[in-house]
Amino acid sequence: MSPEEFRKAGHQVVDWLADYLADPTQYPVLSRNQPGQLIDALPPSGPEAGEAWDQIFQDFERHVVPAVTHWNHPGFMAYFANTASPPGILGEMLAAGLNTNGILWKSSPAVTELEQVALSWLRQWMGLTDEWFGVIHDTASTGVMHALAAARQAVAPEIRSTGQSAPLTVYCSEQAHSSVEKGALAIGVGQPNVRKIAVDSAFRMRADLLEQAIEEDLGAGKKPFCIVPTVGTTATASIDPVRECAKLAQRYCLWLHVDAAYAGSAAVAPDYHWLLDGAEQADSLITNPHKWLVTPVDLSVLYTRRPEVLRAAFSLIPEYLRTAENPRALNYMEYGIPLGRRFRALKLWFILRTYGRQKLTEMIREQISWAAELSKQVEADPNFELAAPQMLSVVCLRYKGTDEENRAILDRVNATGEIFLSHASLHGRYVIRVAIGNLGTTRATVQRAWELIQQSALL
Numbered sequence: 001m002s003p004e005e006f007r008k009a010g011h012q013v014v015d016w017l018a019d020y021l022a023d024p025t026q027y028p029v030l031s032r033n034q035p036g037q038l039i040d041a042l043p044p045s046g047p048e049a050g051e052a053w054d055q056i057f058q059d060f061e062r063h064v065v066p067a068v069t070h071w072n073h074p075g076f077m078a079y080f081a082n083t084a085s086p087p088g089i090l091g092e093m094l095a096a097g098l099n100t101n102g103i104l105w106k107s108s109p110a111v112t113e114l115e116q117v118a119l120s121w122l123r124q125w126m127g128l129t130d131e132w133f134g135v136i137h138d139t140a141s142t143g144v145m146h147a148l149a150a151a152r153q154a155v156a157p158e159i160r161s162t163g164q165s166a167p168l169t170v171y172c173s174e175q176a177h178s179s180v181e182k183g184a185l186a187i188g189v190g191q192p193n194v195r196k197i198a199v200d201s202a203f204r205m206r207a208d209l210l211e212q213a214i215e216e217d218l219g220a221g222k223k224p225f226c227i228v229p230t231v232g233t234t235a236t237a238s239i240d241p242v243r244e245c246a247k248l249a250q251r252y253c254l255w256l257h258v259d260a261a262y263a264g265s266a267a268v269a270p271d272y273h274w275l276l277d278g279a280e281q282a283d284s285l286i287t288n289p290h291k292w293l294v295t296p297v298d299l300s301v302l303y304t305r306r307p308e309v310l311r312a313a314f315s316l317i318p319e320y321l322r323t324a325e326n327p328r329a330l331n332y333m334e335y336g337i338p339l340g341r342r343f344r345a346l347k348l349w350f351i352l353r354t355y356g357r358q359k360l361t362e363m364i365r366e367q368i369s370w371a372a373e374l375s376k377q378v379e380a381d382p383n384f385e386l387a388a389p390q391m392l393s394v395v396c397l398r399y400k401g402t403d404e405e406n407r408a409i410l411d412r413v414n415a416t417g418e419i420f421l422s423h424a425s426l427h428g429r430y431v432i433r434v435a436i437g438n439l440g441t442t443r444a445t446v447q448r449a450w451e452l453i454q455q456s457a458l459l
């Protein structure tokens with residue numbers, strides 16, 4: 001592609017994206033493709049000779065777009081919704097164009113220093129002090145694996161030289177995201193040593209049972225090393241008692257990692273700082289701008305107050321990557337597994353500047369208020385019940401019937417193409433989950449989701 005051909009194709013793509021963003025509802029939110037349909041529509045092998053861009057783009061529209069589930073659709077209320085905001089998309093475009101790789105400060109000062117700046121701004125908005133060091137990961141799942149490795153380094157530093165330690169145990173609630181367990185598995189903590197603590201009636205980890213489990217494990221000769229409370233659990237957005245977890249972490253000398261992948265963004269709003277109450281004592285914390293802060297996937301932030309421990313766990317510098325020491329030249333490769341580093345910070349910096357804290361705060365407050373309104377409507381409807389206290393922008397509800405009836409309601413709503421909802425299992429029961437988080441979602445979209453749920457229950 002010559003620069004002129006690139007310019008022409010680039011304009012075409014930007015025009016296409018502008019039309020798409022102007023009205024994503026022109027597509028069904030949930031792809032109607034059958035499994036394998038896209039694979040079958042494309043040739044089994046790549047072309048020997050290069051093809052014309054127009055042809056390729058036509059196939060993108062004809063075959064790829066129908067296979068897309070539209071996370072940018074205002075009716076996307078499944079899992080945790082997210083948005084590719086225009087400044088975020090522009091940041092991705094420029095990052096791809098520059099293709100600069102922050103393996104070291106020297107290999108791209110912009111990648112390293114913009115990451116430091118953007119993460120410092122975000123941290124301040126979240127009410128975290130300047131003790132906190134941030135590093136961007138692709139996902140919270142990768143980030144928690146790094147946090148657990150740092151926790152292990154803190155509690156069992158011998159692991160780095162011997163590869164061995166007493167059996168380590170980690171604690172999270174039974175509502176914690178599966179990434180905690182996966183991260184533990186990845187660093188060699190056996191599955192039975194991931195202790196899932198029972199929750200109270202509001203789906204919050206029970207601190208009394210946490211303490212009991214730690215005592216039991218100590219008695220059994222195991223080595224507790226980390227507690228992972230969640231602020232904003234995946235199913236119900238419940239908030240674990242972080243301050244009580246912090247007290248136990250301190251008493252037993254354990255690492256405290258806070259999973260605020262979803263709800264951390266809400267702490268950008270000054271009236272939601274309380275969400276991180278107790279987290280100021282944590283050793284590490286994760287928040288995902290690619291969940292609720294209008295940032296296109298992927299961008300998750302791991303913050304830690306003990307960067308030296310993270311570094312001790314991961315630093316390994318081969319000769320060809322050795323550079324002159326300079327306290328202002330940070331080499332992120334020393335703080336984790338990845339060497340190659342995408343310029344993800346650019347999109348975050350664009351977003352923070354474009355919206356400012358005010359606009360992001362407004363969005364979060366509004367979305368929470370629509371969830372609160374919906375939860376009242378659910379309570380007022382004799383056919384439905386709230387399946388969990390409404391927290392933040394998540395509403396878990398249930399038709400007062402069987403699991404099959406609830407599943408059928410969800411399927412009917414999703415078949416409309418207007419709204420996409422997902423489900424959860426609470427107390428062994430199937431629950432419909434409405435998770436508001438897309439920048440394009442309005443009060444009317446949420447009300448439409450409720451109308452469709454109610455209508456689907458009558459069919």
Ligand code: PLP
Binds near residue numbers: 138179259262
């Ligand atoms: N933590 C929580 C509370 C989540 O809800 C999720 C995903 O939804 C994750 C972690 C994992 O996030 P990621 O997809 O960035 O790995």
